[in-house]
Amino acid sequence: MRIYLSSLGCARNRVDTELMIGRLVAAQQEIVYDPSRAEVIVVNTCGFIKDAVQESIDTIIELAENKKTGLLKYLIVAGCLPERFKNDIVESLPEVDAFIGTGAYDQVEAVIEDLDQKTARKKALWPDPDQMDLQTCDTPRIRSTPHMAYVKIAEGCSSHCTYCIIPKLRGRHRSRSIADIRKECERLIDSGVKEIVLVAQESTFYGRDLTPETGLGALLESLAGISPHVWIRVLYGHPASMDDRIIHTISAHENICAYFDLPLQHASATVLKKMGRPYDPPFLRDLFSKIRTVIPDATLRTTLITGFPGETEKDFRIVHDFINEIRFDHLGVFIYSDEDDLPSHHLPRHVPKQTAKKRRTTLMTSQAKISLEKNRKHLNKTVKVLVEKRGAGGLYVGRTSFQAPEVDGETIIRGEGLTIGDFASVTIREVHDYDIVGELT
Numbered sequence: 001m002r003i004y005l006s007s008l009g010c011a012r013n014r015v016d017t018e019l020m021i022g023r024l025v026a027a028q029q030e031i032v033y034d035p036s037r038a039e040v041i042v043v044n045t046c047g048f049i050k051d052a053v054q055e056s057i058d059t060i061i062e063l064a065e066n067k068k069t070g071l072l073k074y075l076i077v078a079g080c081l082p083e084r085f086k087n088d089i090v091e092s093l094p095e096v097d098a099f100i101g102t103g104a105y106d107q108v109e110a111v112i113e114d115l116d117q118k119t120a121r122k123k124a125l126w127p128d129p130d131q132m133d134l135q136t137c138d139t140p141r142i143r144s145t146p147h148m149a150y151v152k153i154a155e156g157c158s159s160h161c162t163y164c165i166i167p168k169l170r171g172r173h174r175s176r177s178i179a180d181i182r183k184e185c186e187r188l189i190d191s192g193v194k195e196i197v198l199v200a201q202e203s204t205f206y207g208r209d210l211t212p213e214t215g216l217g218a219l220l221e222s223l224a225g226i227s228p229h230v231w232i233r234v235l236y237g238h239p240a241s242m243d244d245r246i247i248h249t250i251s252a253h254e255n256i257c258a259y260f261d262l263p264l265q266h267a268s269a270t271v272l273k274k275m276g277r278p279y280d281p282p283f284l285r286d287l288f289s290k291i292r293t294v295i296p297d298a299t300l301r302t303t304l305i306t307g308f309p310g311e312t313e314k315d316f317r318i319v320h321d322f323i324n325e326i327r328f329d330h331l332g333v334f335i336y337s338d339e340d341d342l343p344s345h346h347l348p349r350h351v352p353k354q355t356a357k358k359r360r361t362t363l364m365t366s367q368a369k370i371s372l373e374k375n376r377k378h379l380n381k382t383v384k385v386l387v388e389k390r391g392a393g394g395l396y397v398g399r400t401s402f403q404a405p406e407v408d409g410e411t412i413i414r415g416e417g418l419t420i421g422d423f424a425s426v427t428i429r430e431v432h433d434y435d436i437v438g439e440l441t
C-alpha cells in the first residue's frame with residue numbers, strides 16, 4: 001500500500017515516526033511523500049499543550065479531506081494525542097479509522113493489515129506505555145534528516161513537574177543500554193552522519209535506572225570514541241540531574257559539543273517549588289559557574305515559562321534579572337498553558353494570558369541583546385560549520401557546534417563549491433541577534 005506519514009511535535013516524536021517508517025518499509029509497504037497519492041495516512045501527533053493539541057487536530061482534519069479528493073482509504077492517528085485523550089478523541093474524530101497510543105507504535109503495520117483485511121478487532125490500541133519494548137539498534141528506521149541523526153537514548157520520564165503531561169503519556173524513565181546505543185551510532189556514522197543528537201525526556205537522567213547504574217557521562221565517553229570527526233550533542237537535559245562526570249567528559253572530548261541544553265523553566269524559588277522543579281537560584285548559579293569554570297566557552301541554552309499560576313511581578317523580576325546575570329547563549333520562552341488534567345491547574349492566582357505574553361516579550365527583548373553580544377565574540381574568528389543546505393541567493397546555510405538544529409540561529413556562508421553534509425571552515429564577518437554570516441576560509 002502507499003503510505004504517507006505526518007510527524008508533529010518534538011525530535012523524540014520524529015524518531016518514533018522514523019521507526020514506524022522503518023517498520024513499514026521492512027513490511028514491504030511503499031512510503032509516499034505526497035498525501036494525495038496515499039491509500040493510508042498515519043499522523044504521529046503531539047498532545048503536550050493546548051496549541052499542540054489544536055495543531056494535531058487541524059492536521060488530522062486537513063489530511064482526512066483526502067478521503068473525498070484523493071485515494072485515501074485509511075486514516076490512522078498515532079502518538080501523544082490519542083494517548084492523552086483516549087476515548088474522548090475516538091468519539092470526536094469519526095473520520096479516523098484507527099488510533100495507536102505511544103505504547104503501540106510497534107503495531108503500526110499490523111493495524112494497517114487488519115484494516116485492509118477488514119479484521120480490525122479494535123479501533124484503538126493504547127497499551128501501557130511503560131510496557132512497550134524500547135527500540136534497539138536493530139529496529140528498522142528510515143531517517144528524515146540526512147546529515148545529522150537524533151538518537152533516542154531513553155523513553156519516558158520519572159520527574160513530576162506539575163505542568164507536564166509527558167510522564168502520563170510516555171511512562172517512567174527507561175534507558176537503552178550503552179552497547180545498544182553505541183551500535184546504532186556506529187551504523188549511523190558508517191552511513192555518513194556527521195552529527196549525532198542524543199535526545200530523551202530527561203537526557204541527563206540517562207542510565208540511573210540501569211543495573212548496574214551508569215550515566216550520561218559514561219555514554220558520552222563511549223560514543224566520543226567512535227569517530228573524532230563526528231559531533232555528539234545532547235538536548236533536553238535537566239539541571240537537577242546534570243553531574244560533574246558529564247561536564248568533565250564533555251570538556252575532555254573535542255567532538256562532543258560543549259553545548260548545555262538545560263531548561264530551567266523559572267528562576268524564582270517560590271515558582272520553582274510550585275512547578276515541582278527540585279532546585280533554586282543558588283544551586284543554578286553554582287551549576288553554571290562550574291560549567292563555565294571547566295569549559296569557559298561552553299554554550300548555554302535554556303527555556304522558561306511565563307505566567308505560571310501565582311507568578312508575581314516580583315517573581316518575574318527575579319527571572320528577568322537572572323537571565324541578565326547568567327547571560328544564556330540561547331533562550332526559548334513559553335507562555336504557561338493551563339491543562340485541566342494537571343496539578344498546576346489547581347494552583348491559585350492564575351496569571352492573565354496578556355500579562356504572560358507581555359512578560360515573554362520582555363524576556364525575549366532582553367535576550368536578543370544578549371544573543372547579539374554573544375555572537376559578537378565570534379567576529380573574525382574561524383569556526384567549523386556543518387553545511388546543511390543552499391539558502392537564498394545561492395548562499396550556503398549550516399550550523400556550528402554552538403548552534404543546535406531547529407531551535408537556534410544558523411550560519412550563512414558566502415562561497416562556492418561546498419558539499420552539503422560536509423564540514424567547512426568559515427570566518428565570521430557579520431553577526432545578528434540569532435544568525436551569523438561568514439566566508440569560506
Ligand code: SF4
Pocket residue numbers: 157158159160161164165166167201202238
Ligand atoms: S522533566 Fe521534562 S518531561 Fe519530565 S515531567 Fe518535567 S518537564 Fe515533563
